[in-house]
Amino acid sequence: MLYQILEILEQAEQPLSLAELSQRLQIEPSALEGMIAFWVRKGRLRDTAVLGCGGGGAGCTCHAYPQGCPFRSAGPRMITLID
Amino acid sequence: MTTMAGFAPQIPFSYPAPVEREIAQLAALFAQTPALAVYPARWLAIQVLEGDEALLAEIEAHGGSAVVAALNDSLERLRAVYGDELDIVMVDQRYRFVHEVATRAVTRPATPPATLSDRIDRIVTHRWFGIPIFLAVMWVVFKLTTDVAAPFVDWLDSVVSGPLSRGVSALLGMVGAGGGWFESLLIDGVIAGVGGVLAFVPVLLSLYFALALLEDSGYMARAAFVMDRVMRLFGLHGKSFLPMIVGFGCSVPAIYATRTLDSRRDRILTGLLVPFMSCSARLPVYVLIAMIFFPAYAGQVIFGLYLTGIVVAVGVGALARRTLFGRQPPTPFVLELPPYRLPTLRHIWRQMWERTAAFVRKAGTVILATSVVVWLLLAIPARGDGQFAATPVDQSAFATLAHAVAPVFAPLGFGNWESSGALVTGLIAKEVVVGTLTQVYVGEDAVAEPAAPPSLGEDVVAIVTGFGAAIGDALRALPGIIGINLSAVEAEPVADELATAIQAGLAASSNGHATAAALALLVFVLLYTPCVATLAASRHEFGLRWMLTSLLGQFAIAWLAALIVFQGGCMIGM
Structure with a gap:
């Protein structure tokens, strides 16, 4: 089942929503979250919810915003396959 | 593993045979080791085979040389079968079991009912209407x-x-x-x-x-x-x-x-x-x-x-x-489309x-x-x-x-x-x-x-x-x-x-x-x-x-x- 996530992503020709992926695998979205988190830990998937825009999550700072990035939530969450 | 009475016989859970064999051997060994008695033996065996570093360190420190040697032998035998993906095989087996239980226990409609978000998305992310x-x-x-x-x-x-x-x-x-x-x-x-x-x-x-x-x-x-x-x-x-x-x-x-x-x-x-x-x-x-x-x-x-x-x-x-x-061929990705919601004034x-x-x-x-x-x-x-x-x-x-x-x-x-x-x-x-x-x-x-600016x-x-x-x-x-x-x-x-x-x-x-x-x-x-x-x-x-x-x-x-x-x-x- 875990490998199916990677297979579906490898074969997809356009972006999928989490709901679509959950339907294709016939599993609950909450279970899918756990499976995605597992692959993120294994380094096979990249999740922007974990990374944040600059890799620092909610506390992301940079030289322009040393007190925290006010634009960190501007982008939606994206999960990608790592080659 | 504890299951509901009358449920286990229909859907027994087990890992693949080579894994079960090693779990059984290790669990028996752990059960006889007083320093590790604080943990359930089977659970401990599963955790260390999945590579839990903290527990591996504890076994190395307190388990004794015989236990460590047995653990290394088990890991060696399983690596010969599964390579570096032993933990993936074990986690996958658990997800399969849960999925099977859920499939048998929960009746779902063939096509899930469309939520309000789904209905809005049909228009908002439509092939032709989406861009306008x-x-x-x-x-x-x-x-x-x-x-x-x-x-x-x-x-x-x-x-x-x-x-x-x-x-x-x-x-x-x-x-x-x-x-x-x-x-x-x-x-x-x-x-x-x-x-x-x-x-x-x-x-x-x-x-x-x-x-x-x-x-x-x-x-x-x-x-x-x-x-x-x-x-x-x-x-x-x-x-x-x-x-x-x-x-x-x-x-x-x-x-x-x-x-x-x-x-x-x-x-x-x-x-x-x-x-x-x-x-x-x-x-x-x-x-x-x-x-x-x-x-x-x-x-x-x-x-x-x-x-x-x-x-x-x-x-x-x-x-x-x-x-x-x-x-380069574009690589696909998953995008979270959260349900539409009314924004809160506070946020x-x-x-x-x-x-x-x-x-x-x-x-x-x-x-x-x-x-x-x-x-x-x-x-x-x-x-x-x-x-x-x-x-x-x-x-x-x-x-x-x-x-x-x-x-x-x-x-x-x-x-x-x-x-x-x-x-x-x-x-x-x-x-x-x-x-x-x-x-x-x-x-x-x-x-x-x-010439004459206004007063305060x-x-x-x-x-x-x-x-x-x-x-x-x-x-x-x-x-x-x-x-x-x-x-x-x-x-x-x-x-x-x-x-x-x-x-x-x-x-x-x-x-x-x-x-x-x-x-x-x-x-x-x-x-x-x-x-x-x-x-x-x-x-x-x-x-x-x-x-x-x-x-x-x-x-x-x-x-x-x-x-x-x-x-x-x-x-x-x-």
Whole structure:
């Protein structure tokens, strides 16, 4: 089942929503979250919810915003396959 | 494992046979080891086979050599069967079991019932309707940032240039520091420069309100989903649009957001495209120029600029993909499309506050420092017989330096030293363009002070009534967002001193084609070299070579685009 996530992503020709992926695998979205988190830990998937825009999550700072990035939530969450 | 009575016989859980064999052996061994008795033996065996480092360390420390040797033997045997994927096999087996239990225990309809979000998404992310809806949303955002915020900008501007400047001047006079260079520094440098930029806070508040609304409602994710198709049409990765969306707020975090892309080539290409997306710092420049030259169509002009930024980014990206970066098959991704929800006022306010506070902090640091430097250059006489802080601005060091770069902009219609100098200071931060224009033109008009300034009481009344009038104008402008005009009169050009001076300056530099020059100036500001903070981020992420590519490449593209706009505008009689 875990490998199916990677297979579906490898074969997809356009972006999928989490709901679509959950339907294709016939599993609950909450279970899918756990499976995605597992692959993120294994380094096979990249999740922007974990990374944040600059890799620092909610506390992301940079030289322009040393007190925290006010634009960190501007982008939606994206999960990608790592080659 | 504990299961419900009567349930286990139908769906027994077990790992694959080789794994079960090793678990059983290890569990038996652990059960006989007093130091490990605190843990359930089977659970401990499963954890260490899955590679739990803390428990492995504990076994090595307290389990004894026989237990450690047995564990290593087990791992060795399993590696021979499963390689490095033993933990994946075990976790996968558990998910299969849970899935099987859920499948047997839960009855689901063959097609899940469509939620409200699903029904909305059928329209919003539709193959053909998705893009027009995205454009319509952008349209509303920019009408909001111009028509609704404009009365408050006018009000703030009148407060800064009127009562505030007069108040500071009077205070300095009371302490005996009036009339000299210090007063000039505060009034013509700090208040004109920083205050001129801060007057646009209502515009940014409107933009950040709209962005927060779109993010919180869940639409932003749909915009990325829809734009993926457009990006793919041009051979680009849809994923690149996500950093670009962040770029509508600020290019710096957008550059860092490219880290979410897979390959270095994609990251560099997206990093080069991000600054074409119009960041919020450019908005004050657009609003200032658009309200002067296109008062009835300011919203449309600004909407067009944002759209131009996207089109140029996609065009440059497609070209770069076919030349410098080679064509690579786009890798698919999963995008979270959260259910639509009603945004909460608290969250929207927090977003608006955080972002506006960052802008105000910037005004207190980068913009303040630049304003002081510009004032200093304006105060130093370079020609004529003027004195420090009392020289005509066109004889100042700033004017002399700006004159040197002005010929570069002459073919674009804005080769006057005031605009050229402002564009150069815009390299520090884009908002500074507004501050510098204000400083330069305020300096030119400094002699035109009214003979009898209003009293403090009159100023207070003017501030309060002005604010009330701004609220009224903003409320009347609201229906205009959807095309209903409640105002009896059409919008009129801004007619203050700054507007008149900018119009006269551009008319002179463009041989009477001021409107074409203004449009070219707007396109140039949209596309030209990003600010130093963005360049620093670009260097940090991609190296000096790509930072220089961004610096010079964007300048060249902006110059060419502005040339086409100005020359084209002149040809059609603008």
